[in-house]
Amino acid sequence: MIRMLLRVLGREYARPLRRTVALMTATAVAEGLSYALLVPVLRALFGTTPDDAWPWLIALGAAFALYAVLRYISDLSGFLVGTSMLRGMYHRLGDHLARLPIGWYEAGRLGELSVLASRGVLQAMGVMAHLLGPFISAAVTPLTIVAVMLAFNWQLGLAALAAAPVVAAIQIWTARSMAAGDAERAARDDEATGRVIEYLQVQPVLRAGGRTAERFRLLDDSLREVERASRRSTLSALPGAVGLTLTVQAMFTGLLVLGAYLALEGDIGVAEVLTILVLAARCADPLLSLSDIGGKLRGARSVLLRLDTVLRTEPLPEPAEPLQPDGHALEFASVSFRHGERTVFADASLSVPQGQRLAVVGPSGAGKSTLLQLLARFHDVDAGAVRVGGVDVRAINTEALMARIAIVFQDVYLFDGTIEENIRVGRPDADEAEVRAAATAARLDEVIERLPGGWQTHVGEGGALLSGGERQRVSIARALLKNAPIVLLDEVTSALDPVNEAAVHEGIERLMAGRTVVMVAHRMRTVRRADRVVFLDGGRIVEEGSHDELLGRGGRYADFWNISLTPAASD
Structure with missing residues (x-):
């Protein structure tokens, strides 16, 4: 004993x-x-x-x-x-x-x-x-x-x-x-x-x-x-x-x-x-x-x-001699990845030049969210390499890698504390003016104004006392405060009402400005803002190009676009 x-x-x-x-x-x-x-x-x-x-x-x-x-x-x-x-x-x-x-x-x-x-x-x-x-x-x-x-x-x-x-x-x-x-x-x-x-x-x-x-x-x-x-x-x-x-x-x-x-x-x-x-x-x-x-x-x-x-249980290994990325470009180089018995990616390759926006589209289960997780090194690939700034993420110190990446998930989890405390998770040493500026940019200030406790309002466990849209605004403010050069977005507006969706889109636009962005997109309004689009299916990149190029080809992406557009042609 x-x-x-x-x-x-x-x-x-x-x-x-x-x-x-x-x-x-x-x-x-x-x-x-x-x-x-x-x-x-x-x-x-x-x-x-x-x-x-x-x-x-x-x-x-x-x-x-x-x-x-x-x-x-x-x-x-x-x-x-x-x-x-x-x-x-x-x-x-x-x-x-x-x-x-x-x-x-x-x-x-x-x-x-x-x-x-x-x-x-x-x-x-x-x-x-x-x-x-x-x-x-x-x-x-x-x-x-x-x-x-x-x-x-x-x-x-x-x-x-x-x-x-x-x-x-x-x-x-x-x-x-x-x-x-x-x-x-x-x-x-x-x-x-x-x-x-x-x-x-x-x-x-x-x-x-x-x-x-x-x-x-x-x-x-x-x-x-x-x-x-x-x-x-x-x-x-x-x-x-x-x-x-x-x-x-x-x-x-x-x-x-x-x-x-x-x-x-x-x-x-x-x-x-x-x-x-x-x-x-x-x-x-x-x-x-x-x-x-x-x-x-x-x-x-x-x-x-x-x-x-x-x-x-072995954690992800840290490099003995960590390297520093040169810039903020992203790359998938012949990546293969299995999760349990399922092959999620098989020899997948793509690149995102620094400062560009890539939209990832595809049916459910295609591997879109897993792609974001691999970029953030939540898993290590089985073959190939995921690179940030030309350096394999496995050769970058974890703290240095995460300092370069801001992630906004579809399902937002907030800690049982105040709104300000949850925003400060993005950068705990930020001063009060920076926190307020991030909240304003995410249009969270208008939410705070109507809450009885204002900035000191407790959000409850998991953010249960806020609506889904309000939680998303806190998450965006958190990412804005972090001010990372790479942004990963896992479709953050798929379940929002129109008012919150408009506010969140405005915050997302400010978050993406001048940064390298990879976004999982379900709504076509989001896809239009991307410089390039990849269509994933079965762990493979079926199509890749700009929005207009892919529509012109009349392939899988065009079919997906037409189906998505049917219930809301005005989008």
Whole structure:
């Protein structure tokens, strides 16, 4: 467990962690040794001069005071190291997740990451603060007490020691028998969490379909699977818990019988027998707690394994000697890219000269959004190269690459903060005048004027308190504030009302001015503004040229144009 903690968190935590383990071990030993003073105390009390017990009672009190001090220091150290590790784990996990390729974030990852980043990290990092101390005490204190028993009477000491391998064997057997159940329970928890999130996200769909009174079958099924997995996990732990209890009780009974026999034979006195029985009873409590502590440690170890798996996932590699792009031209050079089992691009080539606008058109699933993601290096290509300023994006430092690119997505996500805070995501160090200018250029100022809180209006989680058009204006203001020389647009007006669409188009025009632009376009009004157009289908560039050239050819683009123009010829 310690080695795994250090592997997940890093070697910088080795010294405080080992110091805390040493303190906890010393505390457990001090507790066990303090019980040795019961022998002279009881001898004096049962002897002819009970007053002789006072020095030993004082010594016993001092020993327990020392134990209390050590316990306080070790527990405090455990909490401090635990909180430090918790903070470090959140930082490391967050930094690593930010470096993973976007393609890694599949739909199934949502529940897994939600569990890991919330109770999973708390469970794993809580080992130092809540579990390691009790576990060391449950393991070391009984062994120390057994050593004390051996010092006073070797027969009773050996009888107590005989239980140690049995207890260890039960713990190992229980851990192995529960491994599969723990893994299944974790998988079911992840799935159920994902279903809960899905259930919340699809509320508009369920309500629109008049199904608000119905149960959500997928969620119910996943919760039933959690219940079944929990039942199986509990049943698999039951034999170990019962076996441990029987072993401890058998040990205590054996010591009682052996102690009585030795006392009757005159080999030991009554004080020693009573002391041994007290020590044996003190051994029983921590040994019985091993079952519960062991289960919690196995759960924490399972979480650590999953965290380790995530942290071992390779991010996109950074160049050892990064190159600087020469200008802002874009190029796809014989690019091939697969996503899962699907080939998205096969030997695709195109170029966008600096300062020009390229519109990407094609049917759904043609790879338009993926093209933008490859330009921004959300994925690495399988063959060929994506170049910015004549340099392969894989040879450019990620921060330097992203500093040159502003992206406006169709689905805008806003953080649960104020409008100003969300705009500043584009450039946190911008001054107030620059933020206001970006908002005005995106025509966001007119939205802010009618909001009760103005600039300090909270947008809600995901921007839920703003309309789709208002969220787009915030996104455009964010991109304007960034002032990057390359702009990638993933059709930002496809679901807007006419008023918001006009405002967003005006903001987009200001954003595109003088920049290299690649825009995924569905509306032909957007395509007309492009210098060149490519028509994608099935991961291949079917046609390429200016808008007028492609119309004149009467090919796929012309058909697409005519179909798109039919419901709104005035566009």
